[in-house]
Amino acid sequence: MSADALAPVAGPQPDSAGHFGRFGGRFVPEALVAALDELDGAWRTAMTDESFRAEFGALLRDYAGTPSLLYEARRFSAKVGARVLLKREDLNHTGAHKVRNVLGQALLTKRMGKTRVIAETGAGQHGVATATAAALFDLECVVYMGQVDTERQALNVARMRMLGATVIPVTNGSRTLKDAMNEAMRDWVANVDETHYLIGTAAGPHPFPAMVRDFVRGIGDEARQQCLDLTGGLPDAVTACVGGGSNALGIFHAFVGDEAVRLYGFEAGGDGVATGRHAASITGGSAGVLHGTRTFVLQDADGQTLESHSISAGLDYPGVGPEHAWLHDTGRANYLPVTDDEAMAAFELLCRTEGIIPAIESAHALAGTVALAPKLAAELGREPTIVVNLSGRGDKDVHTAGDYFGILDKER
Amino acid sequence: MSRIGVAFDKARADGRALLVGCMPAGFPTVEGSIAAMTAMVEAGVDVIEVEIPYSDPVMDGPVIQRASDIALAGGVRTADTMRIIEAVAATGAPVVTMTYWNPVERYGVDVFARDLASAGGTGLITPDLIPDEADEWLAASDAHGLDRTFLVSPSSTDARLAMTVQHCRGFVYATAVMGVTGARARTSDAAPTLVSRARAVTDLPIGVGLGVGTGAQAGTVAGYADGVIVGSALVRCVLDAPTEADGLAALRTLSAELAEGVRNPTR
Ligand SMILES: Cc1ncc(COP(=O)(O)O)c(C=O)c1O
Numbered sequence: 001m002s003a004d005a006l007a008p009v010a011g012p013q014p015d016s017a018g019h020f021g022r023f024g025g026r027f028v029p030e031a032l033v034a035a036l037d038e039l040d041g042a043w044r045t046a047m048t049d050e051s052f053r054a055e056f057g058a059l060l061r062d063y064a065g066t067p068s069l070l071y072e073a074r075r076f077s078a079k080v081g082a083r084v085l086l087k088r089e090d091l092n093h094t095g096a097h098k099v100r101n102v103l104g105q106a107l108l109t110k111r112m113g114k115t116r117v118i119a120e121t122g123a124g125q126h127g128v129a130t131a132t133a134a135a136l137f138d139l140e141c142v143v144y145m146g147q148v149d150t151e152r153q154a155l156n157v158a159r160m161r162m163l164g165a166t167v168i169p170v171t172n173g174s175r176t177l178k179d180a181m182n183e184a185m186r187d188w189v190a191n192v193d194e195t196h197y198l199i200g201t202a203a204g205p206h207p208f209p210a211m212v213r214d215f216v217r218g219i220g221d222e223a224r225q226q227c228l229d230l231t232g233g234l235p236d237a238v239t240a241c242v243g244g245g246s247n248a249l250g251i252f253h254a255f256v257g258d259e260a261v262r263l264y265g266f267e268a269g270g271d272g273v274a275t276g277r278h279a280a281s282i283t284g285g286s287a288g289v290l291h292g293t294r295t296f297v298l299q300d301a302d303g304q305t306l307e308s309h310s311i312s313a314g315l316d317y318p319g320v321g322p323e324h325a326w327l328h329d330t331g332r333a334n335y336l337p338v339t340d341d342e343a344m345a346a347f348e349l350l351c352r353t354e355g356i357i358p359a360i361e362s363a364h365a366l367a368g369t370v371a372l373a374p375k376l377a378a379e380l381g382r383e384p385t386i387v388v389n390l391s392g393r394g395d396k397d398v399h400t401a402g403d404y405f406g407i408l409d410k411e412r
Numbered sequence: 413m414s415r416i417g418v419a420f421d422k423a424r425a426d427g428r429a430l431l432v433g434c435m436p437a438g439f440p441t442v443e444g445s446i447a448a449m450t451a452m453v454e455a456g457v458d459v460i461e462v463e464i465p466y467s468d469p470v471m472d473g474p475v476i477q478r479a480s481d482i483a484l485a486g487g488v489r490t491a492d493t494m495r496i497i498e499a500v501a502a503t504g505a506p507v508v509t510m511t512y513w514n515p516v517e518r519y520g521v522d523v524f525a526r527d528l529a530s531a532g533g534t535g536l537i538t539p540d541l542i543p544d545e546a547d548e549w550l551a552a553s554d555a556h557g558l559d560r561t562f563l564v565s566p567s568s569t570d571a572r573l574a575m576t577v578q579h580c581r582g583f584v585y586a587t588a589v590m591g592v593t594g595a596r597a598r599t600s601d602a603a604p605t606l607v608s609r610a611r612a613v614t615d616l617p618i619g620v621g622l623g624v625g626t627g628a629q630a631g632t633v634a635g636y637a638d639g640v641i642v643g644s645a646l647v648r649c650v651l652d653a654p655t656e657a658d659g660l661a662a663l664r665t666l667s668a669e670l671a672e673g674v675r676n677p678t679r
Contacts, residue, residue, distance in 0.1 A: 028470075029587075030563045031566075031590055172481070178468060189590060190591040289517060301518070303466075303518030
């Protein structure tokens with residue numbers, strides 16, 4: 001299955017300039033246009049190149065460990081009132097769906113003859129994945145990370161350094177993910193000849209949103225077939241958490257054409273959208289331009305980006321990929337916020353019922369599913385089948401979760 | 413012809429380049445930025461480029477980032493920028509505005525163009541808006557008689573260069589280096605080539621920016637370009653000064669040095 005991860009796409013595509021309806025496109029300095037065009041060309045060529053597809057497929061299988069399992073979570077299902085099938089991206093190498101994107105872009109980097117990759121990271125997951133691929137492909141690797149994040153994610157900083165990457169703490173602006181992304185863009189403008197900017201989600205200027213989606217869409221292709229094999233039919237709903245949007249698009253894409261399958265993206269509601277302390281760009285933001293694309297953005301009345309808040313570092317971003325903005329506009333997918341507390345309750349429920357510690361990001365998808373199940377059951381008049389993208393594992397979150405639940409032994 | 417065009421023509425007739433000096437609106441305060449820009453004009457800067465502070469300025473280096481952060485922390489609003497433009501335009505110097513795209517889109521593109529024109533602004537420099545995405549701005553700038561300055565870069569292909577200058581009005585901004593704003597020890601080798609490539613496809617005046625910080629560098633750039641654009645070095649005068657008066661004095665000194673530079677082109 002994974003050997004076909006780049007088979008021609010049946011689902012919706014942006015126009016040739018990367019517009020998804022009124023969203024997407026390129027809002028970048030002219031200096032970057034040549035590099036984006038080069039990347040666009042390399043990606044389009046790769047998509048139809050048998051040798052690229054074979055190489056990518058082999059890496060996904062032999063290195064990343066995909067196809068990931070579709071696991072029927074029976075004890076969790078019983079608590080939730082739905083037949084819940086977990087797409088186990090947490091079992092991939094490096095612990096999340098992100099490895100798929102990173103391997104695809106690292107292969108492209110080699111093809112373009114570039115020798116250096118740069119990345120932005122919030123919690124450090126994408127940074128670790130990029131450092132991993134850079135080690136595997138013998139590329140120089142520089143990761144930009146907000147200083148606030150380098151301090152609260154010290155272990156991931158060490159992990160990246162073990163893998164040979166240089167981690168640069170970003171000390172300007174709000175010192176978080178959005179500022180790390182700004183700094184990576186500045187590096188890219190200055191070093192674009194030998195450098196590829198390996199963006200970690202389905203956001204940024206064209207071709208990143210469509211390209212990243214294509215590299216992670218194996219999640220949905222696999223899950224759709226696995227669900228057919230396991231249940232004899234398609235699910236009633238597919239759910240995922242939405243930060244920048246890569247894991248959600250990865251699992252949605254294969255189902256977009258299946259009209260009966262409802263698609264749900266769960267955004268980080270933080271303390272609650274009404275409090276203003278959240279990261280729900282679609283539910284609580286408005287259309288604007290950020291980091292090279294037109295999409296939903298958390299912004300003030302003057303278009304200044306607002307700081308986002310979430311217990312989940314991977315969802316703590318004030319924008320979202322433009323394809324989600326478009327799926328929201330067209331009504332094909334539904335986007336709802338999940339608060340920190342709701343996510344942590346679902347986190348605990350999965351730990352206790354299934355012996356699986358999810359990433360806090362993925363716990364947002366679980367919490368959304370818990371809320372969705374009874375509504376869907378009432379609407380359908382039967383137990384619904386729901387495929388949940390378990391985008392990552394919770395090892396990285398043990399400290400945050402331990403703190404949240406108050407179960408860390410006090411430091412002496 | 414636009415007011416900027418007239419200013420460029422006059423400088424060309426005098427055998428010199430035009431000096432464009434950039435300052436973020438509201439830095440260090442609204443009144444302070446008006447005082448700074450006025451001092452620049454008095455000391456010989458021909459055209460003032462007012463930058464609208466933005467939370468995520470990806471084309472700017474550390475100096476302008478810091479100045480923008482200070483302006484935003486002080487609470488400057490887009491509406492204040494209009495007031496600043498009006499005050500500086502009253503000095504008689506043409507005022508061009510540089511802005512990232514989201515603040516304009518949020519204000520409303522046509523309303524922004526209308527207010528900018530009535531404040532006396534000549535047009536916009538748009539560092540993250542390329543003509544490919546600019547339909548709304550093309551229409552609004554036509555409707556309100558504003559200039560459009562898009563950027564060209566050493567990495568622009570011939571086809572993009574031709575397309576981009578075709579959409580410009582007033583002047584073209586050539587980014588001298590592959591990089592962000594910030595004064596550099598050496599001016600760029602790529603810039604003269606870029607300017608001559610642009611000249612092959614347009615009669616519009618060409619301003620060169622990114623990296624110019626001294627009178628000597630201004631003279632070098634004046635040797636091949638129609639305009640010399642200076643930002644970070646001027647901003648730093650205010651940023652590094654212990655008091656506002658010291659900042660203004662440093663600004664006057666550097667402005668005068670740069671004005672001397674553009675009058676002594678090195679060829
Ligand atoms: C496990 C996991 N899930 C989800 C995300 C959110 O990103 P995206 O919305 O691009 O899938 C992250 C980001 O770090 C992550 O680590």
